[in-house]
Amino acid sequence: MRLPLLSPSSLSGDQKELYDSIMTVVNEAFGSFTVRNQDGALLGPFNPMLHFPAFGKAAWAMNKTMxxxxxxxxxxxxxxxxxTGTRLGARFQIYGHERMALASGVPAEKIATIVAGERPTDLTREEAVAYDVAAALNRGARLPESLYNAGVETFGKEGMAEIIFLVGCFHLVAIILNGYDVPVPDTDD
Incomplete structure (x- = not known):
């Protein structure tokens, strides 16, 4: 990790405001994975966001909107x-979202196949379209018309926008994680 962890007691006003906003979502939605150390310092992409709150607030605003x-x-x-996390090799992103996927009912075998860089054969129709859209966007080219249309047919225009923006948002998260060489926390699970 290229940045030291920031304890909550050492935060400036801007950093504390960002910390509190992050913790609101973490407490509501993150479930069973470690995002703070014993002293309350944030791990993952959140520590770099706190180090540079002018950038971190903007990055967090996109994430929070999602x-x-x-x-x-x-x-x-x-x-x-x-x-997205697998394509970009973002270790912390994969770590956290494996747990969130399990909590949302995605079977461990399906998760393992995705993290291995393969497309599971037992995806639901919605999961398959989301997988294909994310995989295509992660290749860095124009999303094929047929795939865009399949996404709109499956999710509607708003739902398709949600997937497109989600992939973009988690590219940003992965870039932050990889840029600061953020490790997976030591856990007992």
Whole structure:
């Protein structure tokens, strides 16, 4: 890790405001994975966001918007996030979203296949479209018209926008994680 962890007691006003906003979502939505150390310092992409709050607030605003305005089933979103994290090799993102996917009902075997860089054969229709859209966007080219249309047919225009913006958001998260060489926390699980 390229940045030291920031204890909550050492935070400036801007950092504390960002910390509190992050913790609100973490407490509501993150479930069983470790995002703070014993002293309360944030791990994952959150520590770099706190170090540079001018950038971190903007990055967090996008991430928080994805949590606040999600309409699609969580399992579908987790598939798209895992495809993205795997493509970019973002260890902490994979670590956390494996757990979130399990909590949303995605079977461990399906998660393992996605994290291995393969497309599971037993995806639901919605998961399959989310997987294919995320995989295509992660290749860095124009999304094929047929795949875009399949997404709109499956999720509607708003749902398709949610997947597209989610993939973009988690590219940003993965870049932060990889840029600062953020490790997976030591856990007992």
């Amino acid at each position: 949590y606040d305005h999600t309409t699609l089933p969580n399992s579908v979103l987790q598939v798209a996030v895992l495809v």
